[in-house]
Structure formats: structure tokens, C-alpha cells
Amino acid sequence: MNRSWRAATLTIGALAGAVAFVRPAAADVTVTPSAAIRGGPARVEFHVPEERPGAYTTKVELVAPEATPIAEIYPMSVDDWAPTITTRKLDQPVELIHGTTTTEVPASITWVRFGDAPSTPVQPAALAVSLGPMPQADRVAFTVVQTYSDGTVVRWSDSPDTGGSQAQHPAPVVTLIDPEPVADSGNSADGSGTGGNGPNGVRWSALLLGLVAALGIEGWTILRAVRGHLRPAAAVGSEGNHR
Known part of the structure; x- marks a missing residue:
């Protein structure tokens, strides 16, 4: 591993940690990234969120979007x-992550709290899922049904498009974006530069796409800036290796 690649990995790793721990301050159901x-x-x-004094969440149901099924x-x-x-x-099959197809997809995931009642103040539940392939759409909206220990049920399903007014219980939404095209900068004859099709170019592409999926749109902006900053140093190192 050369110095430029090691520096890029360490820099992006630090940025990933910084962005991953940013949490929205809103009291709605939110999704990160x-x-x-x-x-x-x-x-x-x-x-x-926990919004009922004297009660706590006992069950959370995540309902997958029907119009844009996720395999x-x-x-x-x-x-x-x-x-x-x-x-x-x-009715029609959809593609799985590894390339095969299926006609049976998840409709919902339900989490039930077990054990003793949580200590106060009750912390918001943070429930993670791995999913894909993401649909060919602009965004996907999920419905979250929250049940409290006093029997209150809150359904987070309101469309964020409310004509300018604030939705009372907005559905959590994931925006979908295209990967950035990887240009062939031709830094060296063997493709070892960061912009080529050689090992470094492949590693850069995989790392960028993986971190964007993990960090979301905020990480995408940061990573583009970091890649542009590091590319000249990597190119100089590559040229030096050929002299």
C-alpha cells in the first residue's frame, strides 16, 4: 500500500467517523444516512423519538414501500x-443483491422491546437495517408504526409534500442518488493512478461507493472534495515510481 493510498484511507476513515455520529435534532422519526x-x-x-411522559415505546413496525419494493x-x-x-x-420478480430474482419480498419488520422497563429518561430507539438493491426511483418513503406502553399508537406516514405546511407525523425518507462516474485520468501506463482502471482506481471506486452508502449525501460531498485534494499527490507519486 503506497503512502497516498494509506493517507486517503486514513483521511476518509476519520471523516466517516465524524459524519456517522451526527444525529438529527428533530423530534420526528429520522433515518441516517x-x-x-x-x-x-x-x-x-x-x-x-420518545414523546410521551410516563410511557415508553414497546413496539416499532417498519413498513416497506409497496410501490417501490425492496428485495x-x-x-x-x-x-x-x-x-x-x-x-x-x-406479481413480477425483482432482483436480489447477488443477481438472482424473487417474487417474495419483505413487507415489514417489527421490533418488540423485551426485558425490564427502560430507565428514565428513555432514549430514542435506534433500529438499523441492511437492505437492497435500492429501487430505481428518486426516493423511498417508509412507514413507522410506534406503540407505547400506555397503548398509544403513532403512525409516522405523512407525506413530506404537504404544500408548504409541516406534516404532523412525517414518514422517514431516503433519497436515492446515482454513483459518480469514475473518470480515467491516465496517470500512469499500468493504470496505478487513482483515476485509472488499475488496482488503485478500483479501490477508490469501491471505497467511495461504500462510504456514500454508509454516510449518505453529506458524506458524498465531503468525499468528492477529499478525492480531488489527494489526486495530485497520488499522481506525483506514480510518476516518481516510473523514473
Whole structure:
């Protein structure tokens, strides 16, 4: 691993950590990251607020979008929560992450809190899922049904497009974006430059796409700036190796 690649990895890793720990301050159900690569896999985390004094959330149901089905949705392990998955049948098959197809897709995931009542103040639930391939659409909206220990049920499903007025219980939305095209800058004859089709170019492409899926649109902007800053140094190092 050359110095330029090591520096890029360390720099982007630090940025990934910084962005990953940013949490929205709003009291609505939110999703982090708020963007994912269209047609690719993603990992997102839903944050469900606690808004009823004297009560706490006992169950959270995540309902997948029907109009833009997602072939695979898997709940990640979360302390104090036990998930179950329900499925539905499609008329037309959709593609799985590894290239095969299926007509049976997840309809919803339901997490039930187990164990003793949480200590106060109750922390918002942070429930993560891995999913994909993401649909060929501009965005996907999920419905979250939240049940409290006093029996209150809150359905987070309002469209964010409310004509300028604020939705009372907005649905969490993931914006879908295209991956950035990787240009061939021809830094060296063997393709070892960061912009070529050689090993470094492939590693750059994989790293950028993976981090965008993990960090969302905010990380995408940062990574483009970092890549542009590091490319000249990598090119100089490559030229030096050929002298």
C-alpha cells in the first residue's frame, strides 16, 4: 500500500467517523444516512423519538414501500429489541443483491422491546437495517408504526409534500442518488493512478461507493472534495515510481 493510498484511507476513515455520529435534532422519526446509491445495497438506521411522559415505546413496525419494493431487508442486532419479518408476494420478480430474482419480498419488520422497563429518561430507539438493491426511483418513503406502553399508537406516514405546511407525523425518507462516474485520468501506463482502471482506481471506486452508502449525501460531498485534494499527490507519486 503506497503512502497516498494509506493517507486517503486514513483521511476518509476519520471523516466517516465524524459524519456517522451526527444525529438529527428533530423530534420526528429520522433515518441516517438520508441518502443511498440507486440500485445498490445500503445500511440505514431509524431513530424513533420518545414523546410521551410516563410511557415508553414497546413496539416499532417498519413498513416497506409497496410501490417501490425492496428485495432484501434484514434487521441488524440491537440490544433490548427482538425483530420479526413478514413478507408479501409480487406479481413480477425483482432482483436480489447477488443477481438472482424473487417474487417474495419483505413487507415489514417489527421490533418488540423485551426485558425490564427502560430507565428514565428513555432514549430514542435506534433500529438499523441492511437492505437492497435500492429501487430505481428518486426516493423511498417508509412507514413507522410506534406503540407505547400506555397503548398509544403513532403512525409516522405523512407525506413530506404537504404544500408548504409541516406534516404532523412525517414518514422517514431516503433519497436515492446515482454513483459518480469514475473518470480515467491516465496517470500512469499500468493504470496505478487513482483515476485509472488499475488496482488503485478500483479501490477508490469501491471505497467511495461504500462510504456514500454508509454516510449518505453529506458524506458524498465531503468525499468528492477529499478525492480531488489527494489526486495530485497520488499522481506525483506514480510518476516518481516510473523514473
